[in-house]
Amino acid sequence: MAKQVHIRVDDTTYEELNEYSTLSGQSMQDYLSVAIRQLLVKKREDVPRKETDYTFIDLFAGIGGMRIAYERAGGHCVYSNEWNRYSQKTYFANFGEYPDDDITKVNAADIPNHDILVAGFPCQPFSIAGVSKKQSLGRATGFEDKTQGTLFFDVCRILKEKRPKAFMLENVKNLCSHDKGRTFKVIQESLEELNYKIFFRILDGKSYVPQHRERIVIVGFDQERYGKNVTFEFNLPLSEKTPVIRDILESDVSDKYTLSDKLWVYLQNYAAKHKAAGNGFGYGIAPLDGVSRTISARYYKDGSEILIAQNGKNPRKLTPRECARLQGFPDSFKIPVSDTQAYKQFGNSVVVPLMSEVAKLVIYNLRKMDKEIALRKRMTI
Template sequence: MSVMVQKLNTSNYIRELRKKLGLGQRELANLIGLGKDGERTIRGWEAGEHKPSTLKWGKIVDLEKEMQNFYDNAPLKQGNINAANFRFIDLFAGIGGIRYPFQQLGGHCVFTSEWDKFAQKTYLANYGDMPNGDITKITAKDIPDHEVLLGGFPCQSFSQAGLGKGFSDTRGTMFFEVQRILANKRPKAFLLENVKQLRGHDKGRTLKMIMEILQGQHEQEIPEDIPMSEESRHALAVKLNYWVDVRVLRAGDFGAPQNRERVFIIGFDKDQYPNVNFDKAFCWPEPPKTPTRVGNILQTKEELEEDREEYGKDRFTISDRLWEGHQKRKAEHKTKGNGFGYSLFNADSEYTNTISARYYKDGSEILMDQSHIKKNPRKLTPRECARLQGFPENFIVNAVSQNQIYQQFGNSVCMKVIEAVAEQMVNALSTAESLSQDTSQTKAG
């Protein structure tokens, strides 16, 4: 075989396999362990400019079997789409904290987007689906039709940790990616999630702008210096007409022992349901406010010992040096008159602080007291983080490194809150469909 024919066969094989598996070039690069220039490498392979090494070629050849293995063993994989009650998409998906409750209520996820390669791996291991990458590079026409749009759009630019930059930060402009998809695909409903600080950002003007855009009431031009795709800027000319409401909900009020507050924005398309009063059709879930206890999410002494034996060390008790550093910083902050520093909890605590993406660094926001066994405090285990965020017990927490899974749970939503909101949304859609059918039959009669 000539070198040219061999290159063509290799490039065609890679391209066709990637398309068969529904993967982008970046996603394929992530799966076979290429570095930061992996997408460029895949592009070169498919163009026949160069060939993969023997090792990488082996990984490519084995990929189809590996993907099937992921699907077969994914604990949260969905059923057949023909049995679904509605279709939905999962944007800025993280590790799928918003997806699962809607899936459990009869929805079928037809599209997922998540750019972080480590979150993609956890998502793939649990759902058997490889998320598409950067949503800014995916046109609306390439996104399947759907009835419900879900999106926990990036929140760092609205959070205290992100210094509140809002729309001046590229992460803040991800809302406009949601808007362009709504404008092009017109789903019947949406659920958006963000940090509590969004409500007060820029004295409430940021949230007001978001609400007005979703309602089709926004007149002000978006400044040219705010970075967004051309499709997003063009889509702003489309007037949406959603009924929209917003609420701050707290995880601790829905059975999760965590003082985590998030903003939720709900919308229903008034153009598709012109005769439905969503002020009556949709009700925010009533928090049961059942008593919570941190001990309910903790692993047993035996489980912690099994982990120590498996890894040959205690992975969660913090070192003497780190513990001394925590105590020193807390004492320094106390003399300045503020309460910054570590936070200590035990099994009888009512709830913990909010777990954050930085938890992997030192665990300072949630440390479990171990003074009763004469040990330094410890971090929560990955399984305990999953429980704190309301994830099911069969959720795989070791598809990535310990540091990565900590970041992923810190960035995730509390699934118990989503479960309550999702139930109300699906009920409202069912009510709207029934009212619309009754109206149509009355007119026909």
Template sequence: MNVNSKKYNKVLSYPAPIQLKDMSLHEQAIVTHYLHNKNTPEAAPFIDAVQKILCKYKIETPVDTDTLQENPLQTSLFIEHNVPFPTPPSPRFTFIDLFAGIGGFRIAMQNLGGRCVFSSEWDKDAQKTYKANFGDVPFGDITTEEVKQFIPDNFDILCAGFPCQAFSIAGKRGGFEDTRGTLFFDVAEIIRRKQPKAILLENVKGLVNHDKGKTLATILNVLRNDLGYFVPDPKVLNAKDFGVPQNRERVFIVGFHPDLNISEFDYPKPLGIKVSFKDVKETPPVPTKYYLSTQYLSTLKKHKERHARKGNGFGYEIISDDGIANAVVCGGMGRERNLVYDPDITDFTPQTNIKGEVNREGIRKMTPREWARLQGFPDAFRIPVSDSAAYKQFGNSVAIPVVQAVGKEILKVLKYA
């Protein structure tokens, strides 16, 4: 929606060059969010803060303008078209991206024609990856009022992949107040204040039975009874049913504002597309650093044998080219349960400080790019962080095709499709 820029964009000109890297992450979040929301009502929460930031850096000549074509803030600090995933040119709806991670929700919703008007993610490495791909820096800790004040009004959909936490509800009714001190409380508080048309929440499958079902029951009670939203029963969906070769089950919770009088919602059905790891496997040669050392491989084999003798199925696993990957996760055996055969290695010279030699069996870890593909990230997605940080980020992300499939059904109900 275009509006009068004199009302919503008090642009400041300045004589001295300044770069985003010269600002704090919080200041970068303010400036980049302002620029992403320029010429829209969603720019309103950022205007005064942007002026204070520019004055802080001794950029103190305010001017009003009807055009941003020569806005020095735009051209010197932030070139939107240089990012691989810019805002759609003619967005059909708006959304916010809470616990944003590296932007899995954002890609899915932008693919559906949405414009992100606010994002929040506290992890600094994830903020770096998010900025590299979308151009704006997510705000930090969403539990603080300092961050909440920048959430615009009147956005359409709230998206959040919030962490799972237990609530202290013993002897209580399990309502809004009982969630205080948890991250879900902050999600619920934002819903209460902003009243979005729809909500889209994602969590681990374990939420269903967490704390003997009390956690999910409390969440549903808050959304349905305290906030009044129509919330159908949550649904566990598997990424492998939506076009990516990963066995990843996650629970989705959808809700609609009471004023919309919506009483029906159908979660998406599996696509019926046959997928396997070879669909995402990198073209050889893969760098030697991803191949296991002989000593580490021996350790993994002994570890698996010990558990096998006890009747346990723990241990490493090698995914065949025709197989489906296990869920990519950042902790535990996340990488070791997703090893692959890749015999096309020609250089056995160790590239890292490993113990032993590079194994001759062709066994390697999946690469960060393969993990990205398993989560549905396009190859244009930039990975500006170390491998260890990248594994963590993709392991914590949502599977984009699943989010997009659920989002598509939400838009149908909202009549935006």
């Protein structure tokens, strides 16, 4: 719910605001809200950062899971972009800034210089008809031809314009097999064409949170800067304690999260029907001393993929805070939106501690390679 703040302005300021509002078609309230947000962002930018920090940009930022990961690894965010207004609200509540809202309309040259591009870009179909035709005619194709019309194209054009030292991309596991592997082939070729050495691995978050969640992570380093012999290994440390569902549960949960009799009967009948047909579709009761299924953006509908058993009552859905914990967000993370929006946001987010470990490896690699370059320069002087 929006809060109201009353302010007093002199007559001259009021007339200027009224004139601007008329010309721009924007209400005074909206204009002042934007101005206050910009002031808060400027205030945040004035905070000095350590010289040792690596800068990064946060594209398709969602609610900032990747941002938390890179800040934990010693990074400093200089730009963010996310089009969903509810996610923007959550992002602002936690980081004090509103992301830009449409990456396709952003001039890449206007994005601040940065060391690392970070993006959890959506997976979209790539049209290869035009590319195949050009290749059959012996004509060269570039990532503009291969990826135009997809949001991955915006990642490529920013990489081309700003040439960061490295990037880290995250997507669903099925990206590798999407369109019989052609989608991932286009992604690989496009990134390599931009002269980045890429490494990728499908990683499961269950070592860090009590959830089976596989995602592909693609890491790339600038070969124009570091040469062709760049190496990188996904050597991730395991958690000291294996996380289980019991660890994330709240002690006092409202009855509103308990499934209604109608919904519970429907889910049981649905599962029985599919079991009889020989497939495994149906609800999932999460084992308290094990890991859950993968939470998705559809969790808000019925919570069927991850239900918690209750004594003498129907099962219940996870609360938004429990969903946040399931993805590894700290309890200090603010949830300023409705339950429905929160479920969508956490279902679309990343396993924060897993991404934090990858971020540490990326920055470690950069520090090592930058030190080697600096040492070679000193030796040639």
